[in-house]
Amino acid sequence: MENRTYMCIDLKSFYASVECVERGLDPLTTNLVVADPERSEKTICLAISPSMKALGIKNRCRVFQIPKSVEYIMAQPRMKLYINYSADIYAIYLRYIAKEDIHVYSIDEVFMDVTNYLPLYHINAKELAVKIMEEIKEYTGITATAGIGTNLYLAKIAMDIMAKHAKDNIGYLDELLYQRMLWSHKPLTDFWRVGSGIAKRLASMGIMTMEEIARADEDALYQVFGIDAELLIDHAWGRETTSMADIKAYKSKSSSLSSGQVLPRDYNFEEGKLIVKEMTETLCLDMTDKGIVTQSITLMIGYSNELGIKHVNGTASMTVCSNSYGTIIPYVLNLYERIVDKEKSIRRLSVTCNKICDETYEQYDLFTDYAQVERDKKLQRTALEVKKRFGKNAIVRGMDLQEAGTTMERNKQIGGHKVGE
Structure with missing residues (x-):
């Protein structure tokens, strides 16, 4: 090489x-x-x-x-x-x-x-x-x-x-320098791609350093880590086969578009549904802007930390490929109603559009109202033009004005944090 x-x-x-x-x-x-x-x-x-x-x-x-x-x-x-x-x-x-x-x-x-x-x-x-x-x-x-x-x-x-x-x-x-200077370095979590979970599993095998990984029985490592053991072993020896050319040439086999947020307080079932609707609309506008469509939707709902329950999730496969809010939202709300416990408070949510592809591959089923879909898409394109020209909050839905709504505040942020002056 x-x-x-x-x-x-x-x-x-x-x-x-x-x-x-x-x-x-x-x-x-x-x-x-x-x-x-x-x-x-x-x-x-x-x-x-x-x-x-x-x-x-x-x-x-x-x-x-x-x-x-x-x-x-x-x-x-x-x-x-x-x-x-x-x-x-x-x-x-x-x-x-x-x-x-x-x-x-x-x-x-x-x-x-x-x-x-x-x-x-x-x-x-x-x-x-x-x-x-x-x-x-x-x-x-x-x-x-x-x-x-x-x-x-x-x-x-x-x-x-x-x-x-x-x-x-x-x-x-x-x-050689890596092996001489860092093979005995602790803790292992100081090394790139070794998180606390991996370190704990290694510790359970009596492995505390990179040298011990390099000297360990490879079959035992593969049994615990599966295919990830290959990268772990290479890194223990200081090897890396990926080059800059590989990074530049890489293209994901599948792609998705997602939106997630941590809520400012615990939300009830109906308030959570409002946030899911807001996030779905934002994703539909993003897909329209990018000229892409989705084939399935995944929801992740995280309950209040006080409940001691992490989260629930589910996926709804659609009979169409679309970026129309009117087409997608019934699938999302049906999924929400099916997986979310109405009695539990909600603190975190994410909505993911899976298997996205170019809108030239948009598909309809026998029950699609083509005229309505075209009206929805025209409205979304118009909304995008207004937002790009006058700001994201220049045009919003009535639901965004409700007390529990977060879209207008999030429109003032980048990555969930204030843009600043």
């Missing part, structure tokens, strides 16, 4: 750093929390500044978990601002690396295949990382960390584990 060099760059405590920069404060020394002050103390902090992490406070903690003795600034989330910063930083990456060699992993993290750029710029990978990180700092005030590796996995681990302990915020790993 051809030797390649990969780089993974992460923007340190991104949301919190942006808020510090906007206030003219040093992100590395200022105690700042990004969380909505209008929500309860149980709300999750989207980010905390590095100085708070240094105090042992966990990044995704809830507000009430921050020690009372710690003084800090609480910044309301401003998602549009963070997106703009991320776009500006992506533009910096493009000054050095073509988009074909960049994979955006999240709003604050990217992978890059820098193999062909090192001889072009007559520098090594670390020097390139320094150039990019210095430019990010100069133009945005954001501190970045970088991992360099001989494959994508090692680049990620070099950043997640090694860079944290490096003065220049840069880590490097090849397979």
